[in-house]
Amino acid sequence: MAKLLEGRPVAEKIKAQIKLSVQSLGRAPVLASVLVGANPGAAAYVRAQEKIALELGIAYKLHQLPENIPEGGLIDFILKLNADKPVNGIILQMPLPQHLDYKKISESIAPKKDIESMHPCTPTAVMELLGSTGIDLYGKEVVIVGHSQIVGKPLTLLLLEKFATVTVCHIATSKAGRLEEHVRRAEVLIVAVGQAGLIKGQWIKEGAIVIDVGINRVADKIVGDVEFEAAEKRASYITPVPGGVGPLTTAILMRNLVEAAKLQQ
Numbered sequence: 600m601a602k603l604l605e606g607r608p609v610a611e612k613i614k615a616q617i618k619l620s621v622q623s624l625g626r627a628p629v630l631a632s633v634l635v636g637a638n639p640g641a642a643a644y645v646r647a648q649e650k651i652a653l654e655l656g657i658a659y660k661l662h663q664l665p666e667n668i669p670e671g672g673l674i675d676f677i678l679k680l681n682a683d684k685p686v687n688g689i690i691l692q693m694p695l696p697q698h699l700d701y702k703k704i705s706e707s708i709a710p711k712k713d714i715e716s717m718h719p720c721t722p723t724a725v726m727e728l729l730g731s732t733g734i735d736l737y738g739k740e741v742v743i744v745g746h747s748q749i750v751g752k753p754l755t756l757l758l759l760e761k762f763a764t765v766t767v768c769h770i771a772t773s774k775a776g777r778l779e780e781h782v783r784r785a786e787v788l789i790v791a792v793g794q795a796g797l798i799k800g801q802w803i804k805e806g807a808i809v810i811d812v813g814i815n816r817v818a819d820k821i822v823g824d825v826e827f828e829a830a831e832k833r834a835s836y837i838t839p840v841p842g843g844v845g846p847l848t849t850a851i852l853m854r855n856l857v858e859a860a861k862l863q864q
């Protein structure tokens with residue numbers, strides 16, 4: 600039976616380090632959070648971020664902008680935050696209303712204040728979780744399912760830096776009917792797709808470490824992409840969903856903010 604690889608204990612350690620860093624800064628770092636419109640998902644992220652910021656001595660400044668703001672207006676707003684010296688970091692809450700191009704707008708955030716891109720939060724959270732197991736990734740067979748810009752691709756590079764042998768699966772792997780064969784040989788499996796039950800528990804190699812990044816709502820429950828009950832019988836470690844990768848990403852965002860504030864000092 601697998602050990603549960605929970606995000607909270609790892610997040611607590613990171614938060615303790617952040618508190619010390621905030622103390623050594625001598626003032627509260629300022630995080631500007633830009634929320635456009637009234638998306639309930641984005642509002643939930645904001646509440647979670649506000650809570651952790653308060654706990655860590657970080658000044659969280661929420662800017663709520665109207666749903667119908669034109670792209671140029673939003674970019675101008677961000678440029679003002681770029682120029683606002685006391686602001687150390689800027690986050691643009693997702694999802695944005697349909698008429699706004701995330702890539703274009705996020706590129707207007709000054710690199711030194713772009714705390715989401717500094718050390719990408721979710722891939723870093725996955726690396727922290729793997730680190731907490733004590734596994735040496737050198738030469739390990741790691742299979743990632745999903746190759747998105749925010750998870751799969753940056754994670755591939757982080758794993759290569761550790762000399763893991765990395766296979767990246769995506770939609771074409773599934774269409775070719777070869778997802779199962781790759782998953783079956785994974786010593787470390789990381790899944791970031793967003794499809795409940797995509798990865799069958801029976802596919803998990805005995806003793807594998809399973810990190811499930813996926814978040815899916817199924818009949819009022821949040822589940823990952825891996826069939827948890829069957830997978831936990833075979834894995835050595837497995838992340839719960841919720842409670843795995845999720846709680847760590849906000850802690851890493853705050854760590855990036857403090858690092859940005861230090862660099863700006």
Ligand code: NDP
Pocket residue numbers: 721744745746747748749750751768769770771772773778791792793794797812813814815844845848
């Ligand atoms: P994207 O939709 O951007 O990417 C999904 C990826 O899965 C794509 O690379 C896609 O390939 C691939 N894919 C789709 N269907 C299949 C399939 N049948 N077989 C294999 N690969 C497939 O999603 P994100 O990366 O943004 O997020 C993935 C999941 O992780 C979501 O559930 C999201 O909610 C969750 N998430 C969780 C976070 C956390 O902190 N816990 C943070 C970020 C995301 P292709 O592009 O080629 O179609």
